[in-house]
Amino acid sequence: MSAIPHTATPRRDTGLYNAKVGTWLFLAAEAMFFGALVSSYVFLRSASAEWPAARDVLPVGYAVANGIVLILLATASVKARRAARAGKGPKWLWICVVLAVCSVTLVALEHRIVGATGARASTSTFYGMYYLLSGIVRIHVGGGAVVTAWIAGPCRQFADIKPIRYANWVECLGYYWLFVFATSLATFVLVYVV
Amino acid sequence: MGSGMIRRFSILASACLVFAAASHAGSIAGTITYSGEVPKLPPVDLSGDPACAALHGDNPPANEVLVLGEGNTMGNVLVRVTKGYAVKEYPAPAQPVTLTQKGCQYSPRVFVLHPAQTLKIQNPDGIMHNVHGMPAVNTPFNRAMPKTLTEIEVQLPKVEDPFEIKCDLHRWMHAYCAVLDHPFYCVTTKDGVFEIGGLEPGEYEIEAWHEKLGKQAATVTVGADAPAKQDFQFTRPAKK
Amino acid sequence: MTEGIRHSARREPGWLRRAVSCDHKVIGIQYALTALLMLFVAFCMVLMMRWQLAYPESPFPFLSNFFGEDDTRMPKGVMLPNFYNQLGAMHGTYMVFLAVVPLLVGGFGTYLVPLMLGAPNLAFPRLSRVGYLCYLAGIVIISFSFITPAGPSNSGWTGYPPLSVIETGGQTYWLVGIAFVYLSSLFLAINLITSIVQLRAPGLSLLRLPFFVWSQLVTSYLLLLAFPPLAAAAVLQLMDRLEGTSFFLPSGLVVTGKPLDASGGGSALLWQHLFWFLAHPEVYVLILPAFGIIAEVIANNTRKPLWGYKGMVVSAVFMGFMSMLVWAHHMFLTGMGTVISTFFQATTLIISIPSIIMATSLLVSLWGGSIRFTVPMLFALAFLPMFGIGGLTGLPLALSATNIVLHDTYYVIGHFHYVVAPGTLFAIFAGVYYWFPKVTGRKLNDTLGHLHFWPSLLFMNAIFIPMLLQGLAGVSRRLYDGGATYGFGQEVFFLNKAATHSAFALAIAQLPFVINFVYSLRWGKKSADNPWDATSLEWNTPSPPRFGGNFDKPPRAHRGPNEYSVPGKAKDFSPQWEPEEA
């Protein structure tokens, strides 16, 4: 079976390896997905008669804390990439996983608090959007945590067998975390600041 | 107005009177009248379905939203006892109630069903209808009846105030059905007369209902011999 | 020469190992066969609908005894309106999402693109296997709704709220199924783009790519970028249906006389925007790969390079870009305001330019060629005028003034079916006849091919011209009785019979194809590796190409994709893989 070229080393004219191209494309699709949700948010908000100020009805503290966790997460993913390129252990990957779990827990707590006020997704489009956007970010963080743990744990053996490809994977994962951070930041600004 | 309609009214009227005659105890009787200016209702516009229009030729059926007799007596009013009657199990009439769609018109327009009674809906003309019943308590039904489907049966097992049945294909087709678990009611014909028999002496609350003009209630005391009198007068609500 | 190498290759794995493998050819064939099956299913649905349109409320032949009196779909074989609506929604959904796009991109794209690139496989083989499984899951989920008591969705392939949110049929299945279809096309798009960017053989610069590959590239970008908003919209609509939110439900909604129990405050128009943001590009997904197929077939059978290859590439890219800026031409009647209407009217007229350039280039390519009237070429030649009719009938729809009259009539149905049925479907047939020898190592029979082509051409037109006429007379689409009970339907009702009889005749006209397909798989004439004397890299492989690797030795491209009849050459074709003799 002939091998597929450029799985590890970059192609000369494009300067990219395959997984990097794939990841960028995936994130482009993700951006369109978030873009559509954000546009829907703007559309509904501008068309609605009343729209509560999120700062007054939602526990901002949790959202801020979550934002900080995600900044740390993005930073850790950069460190993890450097470590992988240098052939070092998966310490930073595990830190990413822990931070991601923190973030998911924070969102869960936040939902508990909002839910305790009696607000459901069906209460109004404001709450519907709130639960939806924060829920989608949560799913992304949770999914990222699973993949990160998978690469840090079961796939660790490949760090020795195919070191370049392994480092590539970690790098792609880093792009994902940066993307998640960027979108959750955008969501935060949209819901709380604008 | 076609002869079919007159026949239909006489059947209904006799049902009320037979029931009254069979009763030995007291009864409530009265007349429903309409007061105020009588609106000129144009005949039903059947042009939406050429097949329906063809059934009536140059003679489109009159609008049945308001059916008036001599001296503005009102038909299609449901009068029923709402309180005071002995609460027990009254047997359902043996025959099912039949609602036909002859001539792209529902008949009877206003009728009562016992919870245990079957409602038969017939489609004799070979024209597709879509009966759409919109009860709030019972399960709504929405059944297409292509020309090949000449009869369906519907069960409405829960007591319910009058609700609308309409045809989704012919917007002029409306009927109203109430589900009552007692026999103390009467649907008026053009002469506006109702009589509810079989009532022990005592105090009763009764209600008269019309599809467009709303409902009115009254308290009536029934004595042992002469029927208690209670008339109702409907009028159009003042325009705001 | 290749024969020898093939025999010396190590033993190939058994059929089961192959069937679950991640070889792009295996997956491409699986996509194509599954999609062909879906095409057949969707066609059967529409045949039943067509019967009801021509003979409203008459029992469907042969079926009357299968259904009892109380059946909620077809009592005694008579189709009820709700079932008609469900079949209509499913016909559109199956055709677009489960048949034609998977066939063009999943089937033709997955199979051919790596071969044309000179690559051993797609860039992410496992991803393409997962993508195929997602596609299967989508089929299973949407089809499952047929056997639920409520039946499938009945709110059209467009799923417009509020109906789609409050309807009691299988809309939830539809939404979840579409989400899986989305995943499958996302994975496909990532795979194809990455492969085209990364896996081109040495010497295969971008402008040496066959136009087919370009069409797949642009198509993949459309799938990649336009589908996510529909996925997001599906999530929102699922929330509306399951969680009771009101993203698409405006305040004060009254349903059959009762105020709806929902918070309101949403917007039904929002769905339309999100839906058409995908669904307009989706129609270019339906037509661009078709152009790609036709371009290859025409170049090969005229024995000439494509006229205006670069212009076509630029047009395809421009068309892809513009197709994301025209969506609201489906919404002229929603009262979005004249300024917005004018904008979308302008973009729509602009986007017709690249399609005209592409069609014209192909037409001009015929000029002065020594045309071989092979069966694939016949379909390709028919494609051009059929697509022309489809495109030209679209212009009145693009102008908001004329759109007011024509919107939601059978004229629209006639218009886009000219594009997708005698248009795209003919391109698909052309592609099947053209590449069948490569895929199976055997040729399809020519006589049966002619028996397939000529009646199909006739009946396609006999189906869709009546629809255009009915639409001009004012007959609305999505009527379960073909207009029998409507004033506007009376004069043109007889056309229903013409269209229906033609549709059944079209079904019969597909028999030669089915027979041909099955027969030739086994007993067809053996094909050489390059039976059409073609030039692009896929013909540099054995027929069928080797499992797991394609090429006997890694190819190198020495020239452009369609170098036919190069002056001074002995042969009338100069394959990309043959080095320039010194």
Ligand code: HEM
């Ligand atoms: C050649 C065979 C075909 C025939 C006879 C046919 C016939 C029809 C008819 C009669 C309708 C209108 C139903 C109505 O409005 O009540 C319809 C709708 C539709 N068709 Fe086809 N069609 C064919 C092929 C296709 C193909 C190949 C595609 C797509 C690639 C397609 C996509 C659609 C769509 C999207 C709708 C709209 C469904 C809706 O209203 O929600 N059809 N077709």
Ligand SMILES: [Cu+2]
């Ligand atoms: Cu009717």
Ligand SMILES: [Cu+2]
């Ligand atoms: Cu469009």
